[in-house]
Amino acid sequence: NSLYAFYTRKKVERSSASASMQRGFWVSLTNPKTILFFSAFLPQFASTSSAYLPQIATLSACFLLLAVTMDSCYVLLAAKLKWLLASRDIDRISNGVSGTLFLGAGGILATTNRV
Known part of the structure; x- marks a missing residue:
């Protein structure tokens, strides 16, 4: 963004944190690589002897919890090492x-x- 703004001599607009979070959520949700990963990776850990959807939902929630935890650690580390x-x-x-x-x-x- 900043190189493009410098090139076109336009000022980079600052967006709010909630707008950035919302944009990131939709980009992640519609990312074909993410869809492919979850459709190929998670079913390997689901049992065929019980309900499929609750297992996938639980595995997805665990993955989300781990991802949020790791990303939060990166943010805290970057804040300490600013x-x-x-x-x-x-x-x-x-x-x-x-x-x-x-x-x-x-x-x-x-x-x-x-x-």
Whole structure:
């Protein structure tokens, strides 16, 4: 968004937290990869001897609980490390390390024999 705004010289509009949450919910709900994942992964753990829909609903709720818990941990960790993430020195070091890793991966790919 910010690169596009810079390119077009438009100001990026700030949206409310609830609007962002709602947009994210609908994007996640209609994402074909999510639908494919749940339709391929969850049925493996459902028993054929009992009602299917309650089992899938329970498994989906467990997955949602785990996802929300992990995402909340990421948010809390980022909030604690905000000072570190905002540091120009750390940003420069991070860019150097990631650039070196990408160059190394590119070098390995360039020298690997393909069959």
